[in-house]
Amino acid sequence: MNEINPGVEPWLVQSFCAIIFFIGLAGVMMRRNILVILMSVEIMLNAVNLSFVAFSRQHADMGGQMAVFFIIVVAAAESAVGLGLLIAMFRTLKTVDTDEIRLLKE
Amino acid sequence: MIDVSPVTFTLLAGIAIGCALMVVFKKNPVSSAFSLVLLFAAFAGIYALLGAHLLAALQILVYAGAIMVLFIFVIMLLNADEPSFDMGRSHPVLRAIVGLFCLTLLGFFVWAFKKSEVSLVMPGLFSTTAVDAAGGNSKVISQLMFSKYELPFELTSILLLAGIVGAVAIAKRNLTSPKEGVK
Numbered sequence: 001m002n003e004i005n006p007g008v009e010p011w012l013v014q015s016f017c018a019i020i021f022f023i024g025l026a027g028v029m030m031r032r033n034i035l036v037i038l039m040s041v042e043i044m045l046n047a048v049n050l051s052f053v054a055f056s057r058q059h060a061d062m063g064g065q066m067a068v069f070f071i072i073v074v075a076a077a078e079s080a081v082g083l084g085l086l087i088a089m090f091r092t093l094k095t096v097d098t099d100e101i102r103l104l105k106e
Numbered sequence: 107m108i109d110v111s112p113v114t115f116t117l118l119a120g121i122a123i124g125c126a127l128m129v130v131f132k133k134n135p136v137s138s139a140f141s142l143v144l145l146f147a148a149f150a151g152i153y154a155l156l157g158a159h160l161l162a163a164l165q166i167l168v169y170a171g172a173i174m175v176l177f178i179f180v181i182m183l184l185n186a187d188e189p190s191f192d193m194g195r196s197h198p199v200l201r202a203i204v205g206l207f208c209l210t211l212l213g214f215f216v217w218a219f220k221k222s223e224v225s226l227v228m229p230g231l232f233s234t235t236a237v238d239a240a241g242g243n244s245k246v247i248s249q250l251m252f253s254k255y256e257l258p259f260e261l262t263s264i265l266l267l268a269g270i271v272g273a274v275a276i277a278k279r280n281l282t283s284p285k286e287g288v289k
Contacts, residue, residue, distance in 0.1 A: 007109040011219040016119045018215040020126050022208040027130035029204045035135045035181060039142050042173065043126055046149050049161075057108055057156045061230030062237075065158050065247060066255050072161075072168050073262045077269030079173045083180045084277035090184050 013054040021047035034089065034096050038082050045075045110155050118155070122148040139177050146170040157234055160244040 020043060027040030049068045056064025086096070093100050125145035129138045146169040154162040232246065240246050251259050 006112060007107045008112050008115050010108055011216075011222075013108065013115075014219040015216045016123075018212055018219070019123060022212045022215075023123070023126040023130055026204055026208045029208075030201050031130065033135055035177070035184075036129070036138050039129055039135075039138055039177065042142065042169070043129060043145065046146070046169070050149060050152060053153055053156050053158045053161060054108070056158070057234075059230055060233040060236070062232045062246060062250055063230075065161055065243075066250060068158070068161055069164070069247070069251070070258060070262060072164055073266065076168055076173060077265055079176060080269050080273040081276065083176055084273035086180060087183070087277045088279070096184065 010054065010058050014051060017047045017051040017054065020044075020050070032098050034086055034098050037098065038079065038086070041082075042075065042079065045071060108156070114155055115152065118148045118151045121145075122152070135181055136178075139174065139181060142177070143170055143174050146174070157237070157243060159242070160247050 024040045024043035024047060027043065028037050031037055031040065049071055052064040052068045052071075056062065056068075089101070090096060122145055125141045125148065128141035129145065132138045132141065146165060150162045150165040150170070153159075153165055237243055237246050
């Protein structure tokens with residue numbers, strides 16, 4: 001639209017968010033180290049946050065940025081509880097390999 | 107069309123994609139963690155580029171500050187030199203299936219985003235000029251937080267309290283395995 005400042009197409013920003021999200025999803029499904037799985041979950045949350053911010057800018061609405069604020073709060077609580085679970089798992093099984101979680105099977 | 111600098115956006119997006127790939131594919135969790143710090147910094151830059159200044163600051167403070175310190179702390183606590191950290195990847199066939207699945211879904215998403223270029227949503231009240239006139243991004247968000255979104259904002263305090271108590275309770279309790287021979 002504006003010839004002087006070309007800008008970025010909205011679909012490019014959303015596609016970038018999708019790329020980051022699916023890299024995170026691949027990490028959750030591929031890796032066996034539970035620390036890296038938790039990090040991949042954080043990557044996915046960040047991708048969704050960026051999608052919200054881009055839509056907020058595109059539609060001139062602050063609701064998206066408020067949603068991101070609440071997602072950041074939930075992500076902080078989630079990582080604290082997740083790392084607590086990780087420490088409990090390491091104490092019980094002495095490993096961070098998710099393939100070793102098979103107490104229900106034995 | 108979002109009127110931000112395409113060069114800056116492409117640069118930050120490239121850094122973010124490279125760091126995300128490094129987080130997923132590096133074998134050592136410590137290098138994964140440091141790539142994640144760089145990823146969070148790149149995301150903060152993109153937020154600032156899109157005009158979300160308060161969220162850019164929060165991204166650095168909460169993600170690159172608090173959450174990453176927690177991750178590094180846990181890695182050090184679990185003694186990263188142990189051989190248990192050097193586990194192999196999952197099965198090659200499973201990895202191929204996962205990669206194909208993710209790429210297919212990604213292609214579908216990109217196609218859908220490309221196709222739905224015309225926005226049907228009415229533009230809201232908070233255009234860039236309106237936000238600047240009202241005193242900047244942080245002021246507008248703070249006013250919304252204590253008016254329209256007051257109940258969710260108060261509920262987050264309960265959530266954080268529950269998170270603190272839950273994390274301490276889970277990490278402190280000595281869980282014993284049902285069988286002693288379980289490793």
